[in-house]
Amino acid sequence: MIKIRGLHHHFNIGKKGDQRQVPVLKGVTLEVSEGEIVAILGKSGSGKSTLLHILAGFMLPEAGSVMVNGKETSVLKEAEQADFRLQNFGFIFQNFQLMPGLSAFENVELPLKIKGMDEKERKLKVENLLQKVGLQEVAGHYPNELSGGQQQRVSIARALITDAPIILADEPTGSLDSETEKEILLLIQSLNKKLGLTFVIITHDEEVATVADRQYRLHDGELVKGEQRHAI
Amino acid sequence: MQFKDQIDFIRQHMKRNKLRVATTILAATMGCAFLIVLASIGFGLHQTITDDVLDNNMVTEIEIAGKSGGETEVAPADIPAADLQKIREMEHVVAVVERNQPEAEAQTVIGNRSAYSRIVLSSMEEEQKAGFALSEGKMPSKAEEIVVGYHMAKQLLTEAEMEKEANGEEVDGFAGSLIGQTIELQLTPFRDEGEEAKESSSWEFVVTGIAKEPAKDWMTDNSVYADSSWGAVFNEELDLQQGYKYILVYADELQNVGGITDTLKEDGYYVYSVTEELGSMNVFFTALKAGLIFVGTIAVLIASIGIFNTMTMAVTERTREIGVMKAVGAQPKLIRKLFLMESAAIGIIGTVLAVAISFAISLLSNWLIPMIVLNSLGEDRPADFTLVISTIPWQLVVIASAISIGVAMLSGWRPARKATQIDVIQALRQEM
Known part of the structure; x- marks a missing residue:
């Protein structure tokens, strides 16, 4: 499903004219199969977010190849990347990234609106999904009226609404307390089992990585294989 | 989306x-x-x-002020009848009116009342085609019949009334309708300075119509509109020079005035129409x-x-x-x-x-x-x-x-x- 080969990337650090290059990814290679949960662990600044951004098409790698569902995404133009994301990826962010002016229902509905889906069809789909993630009661609430766990559930629902086969999660429990964290991780596991979704989770939290089928650790720009899944 | x-x-x-x-x-x-x-x-x-x-302005009216004739210029009076006939046959032209004003002073007299007037000699048939509007009566059908201007009755004053008017007093003029009245038209040839007074002659006409009131309040119409055949009679009787002549071409609609004006200009005519002014x-x-x-x-x-x-x-x-x-x-x-x-x-x-x-x-x-x-x-x-x-x-x-x-x-x-x-x-x- 996802094949990353020899990914290289660096950042320029320092003032203009006095910049130095800091490599963040040094030939990263990774394969993720359909229906797998893969966790990428790493300290702050280890390059794990850069890897996710390249995978999502938010930025282009300096070298290497990213194949998703048999398509080389690192050569796509901006508009093609956007279209590819809409069809293939769902996103869960650390700070939820919900639209403050939209209700929970409208936030989940947003990707379908972008997709151009008919209103009736859209409404039905969003209602069903909100019920699945236990948010039907707060569908009309705005993000500032929801708890952290509820906001993350809305964010997960938004990631799932387009039926994208791959969910990219960047520190999905980073803003949550330990109780809510467990709740969200259970939801991720359940969605993986029930819907066969593929998850790539970026985290610094060892606990979060326990839901993964496979764990990798990014260290000095290189990806090292870690432990296997064990129960939460 | x-x-x-x-x-x-x-x-x-x-x-x-x-x-x-x-x-x-x-x-x-x-x-x-x-x-x-x-x-x-x-x-x-x-x-x-x-x-x-x-x-x-009469919006469908085009005035011909002459024609270019090579080195010389042709006055309206000298434009050949055949040329005018050609204009009459042009598309959207409804009438070509030739108006003459004799070289004589005209006085209209009815009983003890008289008024100075302007004589307009024209083909009544052509005037009717051009849409000459009357406030009452009908257009003349015989040579001895005339139409008078809207203000003619008011201008016909007795000597006493003339004196009153000179003193700034209000006068009523001729009371009643002029339709069917016989009026006398006295013509006296114009004279140059120092020249002796010339003999005048009179003709009698029956009024059949009163012209429409002019568009503006300040305009006074005390003209006498008579058939153009009288031109030759007046000239011969009073030994008059060729008077002032102007030719008016009438279009069927305002929108066609521009086209007719352009065609006439191309044919060498000096023209003036409302479209020229508006242009x-x-x-x-x-x-x-x-x-x-x-x-x-x-x-x-x-x-x-x-x-x-x-x-x-x-x-x-x-x-x-x-x-x-x-x-x-x-x-x-x-x-x-x-x-x-x-x-x-x-x-x-x-x-x-x-x-x-x-x-x-x-x-x-x-x-x-x-x-x-x-x-x-x-x-x-x-x-x-x-x-x-x-x-x-x-x-x-x-x-x-x-x-x-x-x-x-x-x-x-x-x-x-x-x-x-x-x-x-x-x-x-x-x-x-």
Whole structure:
């Protein structure tokens, strides 16, 4: 499903004219199969977010190849990347990234609106999904009226609404307390089992990585294989 | 994204920033209203002058003042009858009237009353085709029958009345109708200075019709309209020189006057028609209107700075939202379209309000300003003068709307482009 080969990337650090290059990814290679949960662990600044951004098409790698569902995404133009994301990826962010002016229902509905889906069809789909993630009661609430766990559930629902086969999660429990964290991780596991979704989770939290089928650790720009899944 | 959803999307954003959007719309409204009202003054004055010209002229009339004849110029009296016949046969020409004024002083006498008159000799048949209008009676059917001017009866005074009138007293003139009355027409040849008085001659005519009242209050018509065959009789009897002749060509409709005028000019005739007068006026007023629209556009451009500012602020404020939209799959062109639509919406709402306000200002100024101007003139004010200060034709509405909405979209272009260039990663890092 996802094949990353020899990914290289660096950042320029320092003032203009006095910049130095800091490599963040040094030939990263990774394969993720359909229906797998893969966790990428790493300290702050280890390059794990850069890897996710390249995978999502938010930025282009300096070298290497990213194949998703048999398509080389690192050569796509901006508009093609956007279209590819809409069809293939769902996103869960650390700070939820919900639209403050939209209700929970409208936030989940947003990707379908972008997709151009008919209103009736859209409404039905969003209602069903909100019920699945236990948010039907707060569908009309705005993000500032929801708890952290509820906001993350809305964010997960938004990631799932387009039926994208791959969910990219960047520190999905980073803003949550330990109780809510467990709740969200259970939801991720359940969605993986029930819907066969593929998850790539970026985290610094060892606990979060326990839901993964496979764990990798990014260290000095290189990806090292870690432990296997064990129960939460 | 469906169009309805796009509209919903920008409506939501505009609602969230009500005050800022409202003040921007107000600026756009003021700019566009200023443009329309300013230009409407040009259109209004143009209409006032055009109406005045059309009121004072027989609009389908074309006067032939002569013809170019190689090195010499041919006077109207010398234009061959065959040439005039050719004009009569032209498309859209309904009549060609040849009017003669004998070289003699004319006095109309009825009983003990008399009045100085202007003799107009013409073919009554052709005059009728040209639409010669009567206020009462009918057109002459015999040579001895005539039509007199609308004010003839009032001008026919006794000697005592003439004296009274000279003293500034009101006189009534001939009471009753002149229709069917026999009047005597006394003609005395004009004389040069120092020349002895020449003998006069008289002819009797029966009045069959009274001409229509002239268009303007200040015009007095005490003419005698008689058949053109009398020209030869007067000339022979009084040994007169060839009098003043003018030729009038009548078109069926105003819209054909221009075409006939152009054809006659091509054939070498010196012509004058209302289209000629309007034509030179139109050039001036077109330039004036273009100038006013240009000045008004500056106001719209000033308002556009507000739109630019609002849209730039909107993009800056919504950077994170734009980032989220791009992350979940919104194409850059959709982001650009949404922002352009928002600036267009500001332009459209501003323009609609501006058009409504402009019509209100136009109505108010057309009621108030003429009242003030005419009242300030006091006794000197012309009785039948209509002053139009402002006119808003649909063309002006279209031009002003196109400028306003176009400028609004142009001012939104750069912020919209900026929105599409927002980096997703940077945007997602922004705090809420």
